[in-house]
Amino acid sequence: MADKTLTLKQSRALEALNLRLGGRLRTHLNSCVHCGLCGESCHYYLRYGDPRFLPGNKVDQIARLYRRYFTPQGRLLPGWFGAGDLNDAAIEEMVDVVFGGCTMCGRCSIHCSIGVDIPFLVRTARTMLHELGLVPEGLQSTVNAAIESGNNMAIPRDEMVDTLQWLEQDLRMEVDDDSAGIPLDATGKHILYTLNPREPKFFPLSISAMAKIFYAAKESWTISTNCYDTTNYAYFSGSDASARELTQRLTGEMQKLKAGVLALAECGHGFRAIRWEGPDWLGEAYPFPVVSVIELMAGYIRSGRIRLDPGRNEKRVTLHDPCNLVRAGGVIEEQRFVLEHAVRNFVEMTPNRENNFCCGGGGGQLSMGEYRDRRVEAGRIKADQIRETGAKIVAAPCHNCIDQLMELNQVYELGVEIRTLAELVADALVLKSPAVEGS
Amino acid sequence: MTGPHWFLIACFAVLAVGTRYLISQAFPREGAGGLAESRGDVPRAVLYSLISAMMPWKKETANRHIVSYALGITLHIGIFLSFLWLVLIFFNVELPQALIALSAIVLALGAFGGLLLLIRRLTTSQMRYLSTPDDYFSSLLTTGFIILTLMVLRSGGLKAALFIYAGILFLYIPVGKLRHAIYFALARVYLGLFYGRRDVWPADGRKSWRTRP
């Protein structure tokens, strides 16, 4: 690959592709037939009708480079085979399409005529752009904050502790029990619970809700104040080195605190990154199980460790399926099981589960302000889905989706509340046993 | 055995070697599904990926584009039938007239499908945006193959032309977009492994299109 027209960074980007050219990547790079039927499965294409947003064109952003630099026919007859040079124009389109026009939601792959794993190719394209230093600033800065400070909002440890202690006081008052608590940095607990930094920073009600549920379930749990971040924005930015570093910190904390299970807050990409991608970044399986807190809640309900009164949630509730939790994470029925026990009136959106539409905020879009208008426009599909249910509450088991849904709620005047699953469960919790209540 | 016979055999040998090479490269270097602990029924998911997930009611690329989908199916049936006839003609297998007549109808439909899809590729803006010369050429090459097979069946002649044409087609498969014939099943398997380990597939019976009650 000694191409003299390439800059050093461009060569490094191609080397990043070369290093990853295993059987799976090669297969997906070679499979698209340009059938052009995928557009209607993509929320960007549906809203804009712009061929740049065709999933097939997202594939081509990287496949044309593969053909040009890694296949003999693409080298000999690039124009004929749709092979393209890695030059400034190609890179500009690549950034616009793979960062600015895709949430890596994977809906197109489920529906692809062939079965091309399009988000996998888009992530690999992002890895190349990372080598070129072209990750959008807001996204890169979120990765940097996590690497440098230990959490993606750069929350200082003392402020984190202060907030959690404040929440603990509230919890004690609410359940009227001074033994209730939010155990910090405790060793030997069953569960190490991790958070999305946006919870302690701006939206702590979900932490309170989860603490109350753990209290009711008499769970043995703790939060680390040193290492608690569920997010992994390096999954979005394409940096495998940073993704590995962030994963290693969590596995290290699990060992340090001798916890049994790593439980992740309601965070779609965090679940995907840690549960499913992390072992590949580390090069080995984890010695402990990783679960979503949704699976924990479902387990508590199933085993009778918590009791819920759905009568306490009377309003109609619909459920948003976060792409990375559901379509790419496999947590599909648990949240439905939880809602059926926690609320009186639950209605599905259409379509749902692995066929859901992305809220529009995935793929790191929330951190890339330059594409904000596209994000909100592409989110109109989700807004329409919500409106159609007639629900007053949208349960969204992903803090990233919640933020996007809050914005859609405001822009499209949906008049709904957006809540985590834990908040709805906490509201429905019956704390005292029936015998005590009756006496 | 005439010259065109040998040409076809030689081209087929090249295709076989090329296919073997591409498949060897497409095999996983290491664990195909990743290192995370699986939570699903992977073999069933792979089967689902290859069969159920391809059903038109499961795929928007089919059910939102029912005409294109139907044309695509007829084109592919036409191509496969042409390959079958190529073998029969190559080995001089005699078949009843009724079967030939029926084949001719299916081939005509396939050629019709191929031509309409080519027209669609040429006339819709988003298709032109995606398409490369290779896409147009592959479309022509396969549709032409069906038409030529049809002509051989109708006339009884042109066999030498068919062998040479098929040989060129064989040579082109591994380099152009037709190589999806080689990669298609692999892509389905990889996707089945991915969704299977994560327990997203098989999705039989899951009511993900359910409208609200």
Next chain:
Amino acid sequence: MAKVEIGGRQFDLDGDGFLQQPETWDEDVARLLATTDGTGDLTDKHWAVIRYIREYWKANDMAPMVRKVCQNSGLRLREVYELVPMGPAKGACRIAGLPKPDGCV
């Protein structure tokens, strides 16, 4: 990049509507930004939140925890959410002229 204009002065906003030059903020800007996200007219309670966030940011170069906002404004958490429908980050911090925080906001 959008621009807003108040009294002949122009302000650049980023894609999310945050001020590009946070130092150019003043209370007129805040009132204008509050009209665009459903916050509406700014009351004394709003100002208590906004001024605290602004002061904290000037001293610490980051947005305060919402816990601090409650502590210093005397407001309950739920009141803060009612005041700024877009939440403390995209609502209050934006109106207070801070740059957009990192993370899932």
